[in-house]
Amino acid sequence: MLETQDLTIRFGGHVAVDHVSCAFAPGTLTAIVGPNGAGKTTYFNLISGQLPASEGRVLLGGQDITTLAAPLRTRRGLGRAFQLTQLFANLTVHENVRLAIQAREAGRGNGGGWGGVDFWRVWLDRKTWLDEAQAILGQVRLSDKAQAHASRLPHGDQRKLEVALLIALDPKVFMFDEPTAGMSVDEVPVILDLIRGLKSRPDCTILLVEHKMDVVRELADRIIVLHNGQLVADGEPAAVIASPVVQQAYLGGPAAEAGLSAEAVGTPPRPLPAKQGGHPA
Ligand SMILES: Nc1ncnc2c1ncn2[C@@H]1O[C@H](COP(=O)(O)OP(=O)(O)O)[C@@H](O)[C@H]1O
Numbered sequence: 001m002l003e004t005q006d007l008t009i010r011f012g013g014h015v016a017v018d019h020v021s022c023a024f025a026p027g028t029l030t031a032i033v034g035p036n037g038a039g040k041t042t043y044f045n046l047i048s049g050q051l052p053a054s055e056g057r058v059l060l061g062g063q064d065i066t067t068l069a070a071p072l073r074t075r076r077g078l079g080r081a082f083q084l085t086q087l088f089a090n091l092t093v094h095e096n097v098r099l100a101i102q103a104r105e106a107g108r109g110n111g112g113g114w115g116g117v118d119f120w121r122v123w124l125d126r127k128t129w130l131d132e133a134q135a136i137l138g139q140v141r142l143s144d145k146a147q148a149h150a151s152r153l154p155h156g157d158q159r160k161l162e163v164a165l166l167i168a169l170d171p172k173v174f175m176f177d178e179p180t181a182g183m184s185v186d187e188v189p190v191i192l193d194l195i196r197g198l199k200s201r202p203d204c205t206i207l208l209v210e211h212k213m214d215v216v217r218e219l220a221d222r223i224i225v226l227h228n229g230q231l232v233a234d235g236e237p238a239a240v241i242a243s244p245v246v247q248q249a250y251l252g253g254p255a256a257e258a259g260l261s262a263e264a265v266g267t268p269p270r271p272l273p274a275k276q277g278g279h280p281a
């Protein structure tokens with residue numbers, strides 16, 4: 001579904017993502033882990049088109065999208081959770097979700113504007129969209145905040161709204177970058193349940209950057225580890241979690257304190273993946 005080939009970005013002399021080759025299959029959830037500054041968010045930005053690649057390629061459904069602008073990637077089914085700044089702060093929660101639904105439908109050529117003459121059809125569509133927006137807000141437990149302005153939401157609710165917008169867009173590839181960061185303990189299960197629900201859909205490809213190892217262990221079909229911009233481990237969750245590279249990075253061994261290096265903490269659980277990654281596309 002999604003593949004990166006030698007994907008690389010340099011900021012001045014610093015290589016933030018360094019020749020990362022990896023393929024993500026439909027119906028799988030891949031967790032991306034690694035210490036702060038490892039390049040996880042930058043890798044997402046390269047895939048979604050927020051940053052231009054210095055080298056390498058991004059393929060979506062076999063098509064090269066490396067030079068495609070971010071909105072066009074979204075239209076092709078690449079779903080990146082919106083950042084807070086991308087929310088329409090002055091619109092209500094419900095209006096934000098409705099806009100995402102309309103954007104999705106417009107992208108599919110289902111009108112969304114008033115260009116067509118079939119007002120009855122447009123009205124029916126709009127009714128459907130309103131109901132769908134309400135249903136999605138129910139899923140993320142934001143129904144009671146539907147009429148609140150997005151800008152006034154507490155942090156945890158803003159994160160839920162980001163997930164709601166992603167669900168509304170209904171992409172083929174869902175990219176979550178620390179979706180539960182900053183959430184209170186009682187809010188976290190709501191988001192995890194949603195991701196679990198998406199995972200049960202055979203057509204969904206999910207990429208999840210997450211620090212909480214218990215979450216990763218439960219949800220992931222596969223874990224890849226980024227470190228210093230490089231893919232240093234790729235495999236079954238149990239094996240990767242047990243590997244020295246992850247143990248050091250997350251449980252803080254001497255190597256982690258000394259500045260983790262793949263060489264310093266031993267061999268990854270598997271050899272570095274070949275060009276096509278460890279899993280079929
Ligand atoms: N726009 C940018 N300009 C310069 N350096 C950047 C930029 N974006 C990220 N970086 C650097 O790239 C590295 C990886 O950052 P990031 O992808 O945010 O890591 P992670 O998400 O794994 O914590 C860091 O050293 C960061 O400072």
Ligand SMILES: [Mg+2]
Nearest residue numbers: 040041042177
């Ligand atoms: Mg990050």
